[in-house]
Amino acid sequence: MSFPSSATSSLFVSSKKILIIGAGISGLSFAASLQKLLPTICSPTFTPPTLKIYERDTSDLQPTRQGYSLSIRSDASTGGVQTLQKLGLLEIAIGESITGYQGKEKGTFCLWDGKWNEIFRADMPAPKGLPVQSLRIKRNVLRKILVDAVVEKGAEIVWEKKVVGVEKLEDERLKVVFAGGEEEECDFLVAADGSKSKVRGALRPEDELQFRGVVGIMGEARFADEPPAPANRDWGLMLSGTGTGLFVGPVDERSVVWSVTWLASEPAALSKQPIGEREAHELLKGALERGKAFPEPFTKYVEATDMETLMLRNFSDKAPFEHFAGSLKGTNVVFLGDANHAVTPFAGAGACLALSDGWDLAEQLVKHEKFEDALKAYDELSIPRAKNVLRMSHFTIKFGHGKGWWTRVFVIGFKILFGVMAFLRRFR
Numbered sequence: 001m002s003f004p005s006s007a008t009s010s011l012f013v014s015s016k017k018i019l020i021i022g023a024g025i026s027g028l029s030f031a032a033s034l035q036k037l038l039p040t041i042c043s044p045t046f047t048p049p050t051l052k053i054y055e056r057d058t059s060d061l062q063p064t065r066q067g068y069s070l071s072i073r074s075d076a077s078t079g080g081v082q083t084l085q086k087l088g089l090l091e092i093a094i095g096e097s098i099t100g101y102q103g104k105e106k107g108t109f110c111l112w113d114g115k116w117n118e119i120f121r122a123d124m125p126a127p128k129g130l131p132v133q134s135l136r137i138k139r140n141v142l143r144k145i146l147v148d149a150v151v152e153k154g155a156e157i158v159w160e161k162k163v164v165g166v167e168k169l170e171d172e173r174l175k176v177v178f179a180g181g182e183e184e185e186c187d188f189l190v191a192a193d194g195s196k197s198k199v200r201g202a203l204r205p206e207d208e209l210q211f212r213g214v215v216g217i218m219g220e221a222r223f224a225d226e227p228p229a230p231a232n233r234d235w236g237l238m239l240s241g242t243g244t245g246l247f248v249g250p251v252d253e254r255s256v257v258w259s260v261t262w263l264a265s266e267p268a269a270l271s272k273q274p275i276g277e278r279e280a281h282e283l284l285k286g287a288l289e290r291g292k293a294f295p296e297p298f299t300k301y302v303e304a305t306d307m308e309t310l311m312l313r314n315f316s317d318k319a320p321f322e323h324f325a326g327s328l329k330g331t332n333v334v335f336l337g338d339a340n341h342a343v344t345p346f347a348g349a350g351a352c353l354a355l356s357d358g359w360d361l362a363e364q365l366v367k368h369e370k371f372e373d374a375l376k377a378y379d380e381l382s383i384p385r386a387k388n389v390l391r392m393s394h395f396t397i398k399f400g401h402g403k404g405w406w407t408r409v410f411v412i413g414f415k416i417l418f419g420v421m422a423f424l425r426r427f428r
């Protein structure tokens, strides 16, 4: 990696006050990446920036708040595993993951037909230089690993502090407004506050989430012993051909996350979380009714659901945007992860994008002296991969909710394609 050596005091980040909104995957990845890369700048005239993170949630997340598990992938387009390695956090993440070092023997991504027969098993070898091909980890566990890393290196996280607005100031600086009326100014703002970003709402009000035409019920099932197969180890989608989608996957040794989804022309009316007992029972009944064609252990998963984790969900996403387009010109703000390019869980890669965004932004900021150059270089990395993931997720929504003959065509097509791929891998 080559960084400017002679004029590092004029690096944009030198002596800047940086505020990060959101201690989620992208905000924490950016903080950890900057902390990792700043010491590589050797110049007596460079003054490190100050980093402060504001987070709406508590440091200790409740099960109903994002208690699901994530697959972190190593395919070149998303690079989640690679980013954890660059951050020096891969070993810890593997150690705390559901899959561990045994990787694919411990479980992997699958596509099943309507009788739980495997159509596809993602048992590809790990890319060169990586100990695992992917890992499955609880979102909250991954967040904790990142929190511990950034706090250990001196970043301040202010918990339970909700941003409600942002204003542009003179000289490209910004003012952040918090619930309760407090305000704080900064030289550079990193908006990492997720898909419903308040910062985006303030600075790009026209750039809203788009309903993707899918509604779903999801929950986490808890068992006294090992959950029934296949979601005790494997995760993935059932292509049932009924028009109803089913995702299942392990959360830990005793829990399974499931989600039953269907196509809808309008988003469903959602209640505020946590929902009441009566509504939770209605949702459970609704999930069983929608999935009545699914064979066991579907009912076992749904009936073992922890009622506090049940939720109805509309699936929305949005296309990524370039930072120099329109209203953001001349404003020191960057949107990372879902705040820029929200993807639905059908992408199975939003957290990987968030991790990579964090690293890439930090790397470009220490490589380029001018903010504009860093941001252009960052957009060139971030936007194409987000567009790619978005496109794939729309395709997954289509085949995940297919009906009748064309699902059968998909299933046969997949079987042939994956069979050929597995055959060719033997000769590598």
Ligand SMILES: Cc1cc2nc3c(=O)[nH]c(=O)nc-3n(C[C@H](O)[C@H](O)[C@H](O)COP(=O)(O)OP(=O)(O)OC[C@H]3O[C@@H](n4cnc5c(N)ncnc54)[C@H](O)[C@@H]3O)c2cc1C
Binding pocket: 021, 022, 023, 024, 025, 026, 027, 054, 055, 056, 057, 068, 069, 070, 071, 072, 139, 161, 162, 163, 164, 192, 193, 194, 195, 197, 198, 336, 337, 338, 339, 343, 344, 345, 348, 349, 350, 351, 352, 353, 354
């Ligand atoms: C059910 C489900 C399954 C998924 N599965 C996968 C998967 O298998 N693989 C994968 O890679 N991705 C997956 N994803 C997507 C992934 O979780 C997200 O894309 C990723 O978390 C985005 O990271 P982020 O940092 O942009 O946003 P988030 O992780 O959502 O973080 C945003 C943070 O900002 C905080 N915040 C929000 N508003 C404010 C405010 N006003 N003030 C202060 N703080 C605020 C939030 O509390 C949160 O901590 C899944 C998502 C869901 C919902």
